[in-house]
Amino acid sequence: MAVARTRSVALAGVAGHTVEVEADVGNGLAGFHLIGLPDTALSEARDRVRSAMVNSTYPWPDARIIVSLFPASLPKRGSQFDLAIAVAILGAAGVVPAERIAELFFLGELGLDGRIRPVRGILPSVLGAAKTGDATVVVPSGNAAEAILVPDVKIVPVAHLRQLVEWLRKGDDPPELEIEENVEPPRSTTSPEVDLADVVGQPVARRALEVCAAGGHNLWMLGPPGTGKTLLAERLPTLLPDLDLDHALEVTAIHSVAGVLPSNAPMMSRPPFVSPHHTATSAAIIGGGSTVVRPGAVSLAHRGVLFMDEAPEFPRHVLDALRQPLESGRVTVSRSAGSVTFPARFMLILAANPCPCAQPEDQGDTCRCSPTVRRRYLGRLSGPLMDRVDMKVTVVRSSRRELLADRQFVESSKTVAERVLAARERAAKRLAGTPWRTNAEIPSSVLNTNYRPGAAAMQPMTSCLDSGTLTARGLDRVIRVAWTLADLADKDSPEQDETNAALSFWLGVKS
Template identity: 50%
Template sequence: MTLGRTRSVAVTGIHGWVVDVEADTSSGLPWFGVSGMPDTSCKQAPDRIRAAANNCELELPKQRIIVNLSPASLPKHGSGFDVAIAVAVLVAGGTIKPALVADVVHLGELGLDGSVRAIHGVLPAVIAAADAGASQVVVPVANAAEAALVPGVEVVPVDNLATLVRRYKCLAKGRPIPEPPSVPERPTGGAAVPDLCDVVGQEEARYALEVAAAGGHHLAMTGPPGAGKTMIAERLPGLLPPLTREQALEVTAIHSVLGALPDQVLIERPPFVAPHHGASMPAVVGGGSGRVRPGAVSRAHRGVMFLDECPEFRRDVLDALRQPLESGVVHVARADQVVTFPASFQLVLAANPCPCGQNYGKGSKCSCAPQRRRDYLSRMSGPLLDRVDVHLTMLPVTRAALAGPRGESSAQVSERVLIARTRQAARWREIGRCRNSEVPGSILRSGRWRLPPEVTRGLDRAMETGALTLRGYDRCLRVAWTISDLDGAQRPEFRQVEEARGLRSSGAAA
């Protein structure tokens, strides 16, 4: 036998493509090479495989070995092809029967001692294998729980190359298969979510947060240090409904590519991502040298991205958020490829009123010059803020609020949010939308969804005077529909529309 075949998966972005791994032996001086656009770590697979085979007492062909990863035009990144290459070479050398592995997908990195080590991106790789019709996938033990999330695929966990070869030899001879290594149990549930009842006072902010959660609206908060902006933002995920199974797999796949899966493997709660204000463009939007990786906007997919101290972020980083806020995806372009990542998230911005943070009320404690105050808030561009539905000005908590009754818990508020979300999903099902924030303005301003002129007269006047752009007009309509859903009304009335306009204009950034 001089030709061995098996399969693996190349992951680009968060999508996988099944790769045919072919190994051929021919006469000549011993040599081991890999072709098919491998990156540096993939090119180094022969060194790892030689050492692993030697330490597992497996014999590789003492000939010229060439391995091709097909399609050759698809870039191959990482060390996850090690096991597949080793199996293909062992088939070419006659150690493994070809029929046993031709349609099996192999994933995993080899250690020099023959151990099969965990890799990133196993979940999207197994999803791609299942979509391609593969029925069996070999994965490292550490990735077995992640791979088992994909239905319809038999997952074979392995911890050592010698164990895998022994399995195939037993199958060839009809002997009982050795017991697979035990997969460590993962805890269920996730980390505790902060509760809204911990927020003291700030009734307007609590209500604005409920509206944002119910309709999937973006939120901007301006207020002095200690007013509770961060506390409010951290409690938004606790008000959102759990992810559906399909959404959970999508979110988990992103974290799998990044190697950032939590202990419970399947992410069932909306994620909360809060990058530091010193984060670079690739860290926030995605990219990087070599392999393109998801950024914070993709890690926050189906969840919340919180930018604390927003004016401290670089201006170009903030402006790069405008496109994913509109489209729900981000495109990272390179000379040889364009990688698309999902990025449908709720944006929460928090900013102090000035660099010293004391420019509120009469501003008597503020030490900033007027020009410095203007320059500080102008770092958040108008086009970015125009895409934010709710603008809120927060003041410090008073002593009276501190002595007042405790507010509602996240569980109580989330019940109302879920009812409002259910109403929205039923209303917009015919146009393929689930939340008010996703409905195009052209639909809200036409046909049976158009509100009467007497209901929108405040918005119409604001648009005539230039206080609202057309985008702002549409976003006020979306918020008005959300308020009416929370109120249990069939359609927004004048009060709800004006309340939506007030929520948009109550912040300094409006």
């Protein structure tokens, strides 16, 4: 009997940390002791590992077994350590060569019959293992398609503990990857039939949507039911270009940790679209959990769209919780066990009715809400939150003539997406050599030094600053939108037409 070591990965948010798993099988009173700050699910590994080994025809050592997870100060959660614990015990008992397992990483949950079951968070776990350089990671066969997305890492898929032990004993080639080739990644989380051409009668709102897609800006739409607010928001993802590889890995890692990765493809190549119900809690929106901290809607919408329909119906503290991630592009969830940071760079789309009864005032004065009720209703959207919204559009009901006249001007999502892509490429070329790719990501300090429009273009905004109708944060938002409008117009820098249009969008325009 001896000591054997192997490695696994612990997740803290979407960051993977290497964990050394040591097993000591020695003399003493027979028993199993797991140390190293395990949670409840991990403490139950003893029974799963024992049954898996016995049912795979490998004897359970009748001795004192101590399994240590290092570093002990790092919290370890979940059942993905089962495989590493079993292999370490088998190595210490002499069933498999201890030197064969010392440099490998093992991830997977064990079934009582020895099957190796898939676990969530494989992609960020393999990314964490890749930091060590020249890593070889053993993963469940069901997670292999997700694991091979990480470059420069050798993936060994296994389906059963017996299959793994025989490979470790013989030292021959690892099991072959049996992954379906030419899998088409999911193009969008919305319906494939969705198209911007479906929205008729709202030309200004359609233009605002195009600007949002081109620059990554936030949008607020105010109007009665039936005016197309939800239709517009659902079509925004169809205007966005595919995710770059590094962004796709970020998004896929978050969805993998959350356990909501689409089953039809391992890689999310399209920007996500998340639309929580207005009864969602703060933990559901921001992220949280009593034991295991999960990413919330703001992180699931990373590099995509977070749509909050009926925004005033959300609790005010939930809405105000969006302010910090809108500024920083990440959210930190603090609990007694520690803090976890998730990325949260998203486009926020808010939709609201003008009052609780949602009846239009221009349709025979059917709205009976008093000015106080209307003010209190929209007041749930606080000033600091609205100050972080780049564009505001009021949509109204269109007449039959307006609907018929607008049909000849509507464009398909494909047509608008081409202009959006061209504008994004123009912005990316201008921002080459920086960590930013869209105008909405440029920080204020850089915006006002390197990308400040000329004096003539700034004149409309300086007038609003002097009158107090524009805040300093609002000024930054207007400049960013002006740059996006210039990119769409194929101009080298914003002129007064672009700054006037951007200022109108920030102050609020009627569609």
